[in-house]
Amino acid sequence: MLLNLFNEMRAAKVPVSVRELLDLINALKQRVIFADMDEFYYLARTVLVKDERHFDKFDRAFGAYFNGLQNLNEHIEALIPEEWLRKEFERLLTDEERAQIQSLGGLDKLIEEFKKRLEEQKERHEGGNKWIGTGGTSPFGSGGFNPEGIRVGDAGKRQGRAAKVWDQREYKNLDDSVELGTRNIKVALRRLRKFIREGAAEEFDLGGTIDHTARDAGLLNIQMRPERHNKVKLLVLFDIGGSMDAHVKVCEELFSACKTEFKHLEYYYFHNFIYESVWKNNLRRSSERFATHDLLHKYTSDYKVIFIGDAAMAPYEITQAGGSVEHWNEEAGYLWMKRFKEQFKKLIWINPYPKDSWGYTASTGLVRELVEEQMYPLTLQGLEEGMRYLSK
Secondary structure: OHHHHHHHHHHOOOOOOHHHHHHHHHHHHOOOOOOOHHHHHHHHHHHHOOOHHHHHHHHHHHHHHHHHHOOOOHHHHOOOOHHHHHHHHHHOOOHHHHHHHHHOOOHHHHHHHHHHHHHHOOOOOEOOOOOOEEOOOOOEEEOOOOOOOEEEOOOOOOOOOOOEEEOOOOOOOOOOOOOOOHHHHHHHHOOOOOEEEEEEEEEEOHHHHHHHHHHOOOOOOOOEEEEEEEOOEEEEEEEOOHHHHHHHHHHHHHHHHHHHHOOEEEEEEEEOEOOOEEEOOHHHOOOOOEEHHHHHHHOOOOOEEEEEOOOOOOOHHHHOOOOOOOOOOOOOHHHHHHHHHHHOOEEEEEEOOOHHHHHHOHHHHHHHHHOOOOEEEOOHHHHHHHHHHHHO
């Protein structure tokens, strides 16, 4: 029967493989959980879903699978004892819900009356005090008012008085458009990896030790090797202050994730746009600055460059000498961006504003043009696309 669940997952575009299905079957054989629907849900989600983005797809597939089970023949239904189902249902009731159900004559009477009206009703009903519908006073339906009953579906206007809810979704949607937390940022940044082994041989090489020991007729021959690490070199430049104050939290999360994921990481700050100097300490930005020319000569062309900023400013801050709002810049900002493009093979711009808002500022269009349309939103999907471009 789990094969049908697997098929539902594939139909819902959940990237699940036969390996995960076999792991789930093995977990059930080992009795990791037993006869508990909630525990089976969490076990199945843990084993089958490897990315939080697919949780909502999993929920829909899981619901479709168990709704399908309700349509099996009576022989299969008889395999699940009615007493077990009733106890599972009653276990989920609160003391208040039990009292409400008792006011209708008990759970048996409530369910029996619901089934009876469901069989008698032939069409949609709105208003009234008997049929299953919306906006009425019947104990069965949605969007109406009754001291207690069963809510069926969701008409969008809840009174909060249902004793039990039919078709309630309890899981919040997760998608690619949400802003990121540090953990999700780390996952996205891992697309930008190129592992090598170099330096001192400090790590124990299990495979090499076994191989050399076998060659030496069983005489232990311990082998060491250099530690494996990410070879990618990253230069990150953060826009700070002004309109970026609203994005401090997510930029801090991105900065933290970058420091964890990349051994070769260099970072600097700028305000609004890149000019002749940058800084590393915002408290000393007036006295401790680094010439942008030095950056262009210090870091080799194999560094990947990421600018992080909202690109929202007056257009003359990019196009004109003296356009900076903080100082007199001898050369226009766009000239410095062109120099970055000439020096580094791969460069992108990450924008914390949603992509559909970029068209409202002329400066954003100018920046996109300067970085050859390699601007990405600071979302899970946007960050993954940016890392994918840098890794090519």
